[in-house]
Amino acid sequence: MKNMSVLTEKAKEQGLRLTRQRKVVYEELTKVDTHPRAEEVFQMVKRRLPQVSLGTVYRNLKTLKEMGLISEYKYARNYSRFDARMEAHNHFTCLKCDRVFDLLEPPNLNFQQILPKQSGFKVRYSRLEFYGECPNCSRMNSF
Amino acid sequence: MKNMSVLTEKAKEQGLRLTRQRKVVYEELTKVDTHPRAEEVFQMVKRRLPQVSLGTVYRNLKTLKEMGLISEYKYARNYSRFDARMEAHNHFTCLKCDRVFDLLEPPNLNFQQILPKQSGFKVRYSRLEFYGECPNCSRMNSF
DNA sequence: TTAAGTGCAAATTCTTTGCATCATA
């Protein structure tokens, strides 16, 4: 699993230990593309490490984020969702089933179209979030 | 103040009462363009109605949102920000001073560029959020 | 008059943290 070598590398690089808990949190997060919440990650990790605590999961999610290996999204809900996919991409949140989908097509946004060059705003990053019905919920036509 | 007649209208329309607290919450929110948090709205309202409670402010923000008179933004923080400006617009969040600016230029986004027509995703609305340095913090050049 | 709305405080939800102990490097 090449993902693990990235983790090992980064950990050594930053003088951090590679504990079983940290490894499993990262492994489980790379397995899914559902942008799980901390509680959901906790449940996934718990299946493999029954003794793990929620606090440890929170601490490792924070550490992995600081290592640049995962992203945290706080948009549109009162809790965070986590994602091990690090390429720039957009999200589609289904208002019905609450799932978050990745939209991998590049956004192709022209910032200058929106932010005039002389405005003085320096964009570090941007996020484009879509909300609506996913194909599955849309098909059931019961919105 | 024409904003108030909108409130009166909507309230009558939906069989809701127009209490002093509800009125002042809305009035204060229309006065600012700083996207205040619930606690900040509470402080603004408290200056005019010292007896008001935080719970009442939360309840009224929720009600006003349901009335379609204000918007709630939960992006990027663990708390909400509220806004009485209802036209579609984008936001710029300064990573340094944490202020949120309105960007009124229309986004001019072509959804189909990002979401292929046949994808099955039905977009209800989208949000484009910029993050970076505002003109003021950018000028101080100390990021 | 009467039910929607309020004030107050307690409860909920998500997240962080202090501390004694554990285990990686």
Next chain:
DNA sequence: TATGATGCAAAGAATTTGCACTTAA
């Protein structure tokens, strides 16, 4: 073996809610 990480439980921060009282319509 030294110290970064863990488990546990308690604390925090933002928000919601139950209940008796108030007030707009």
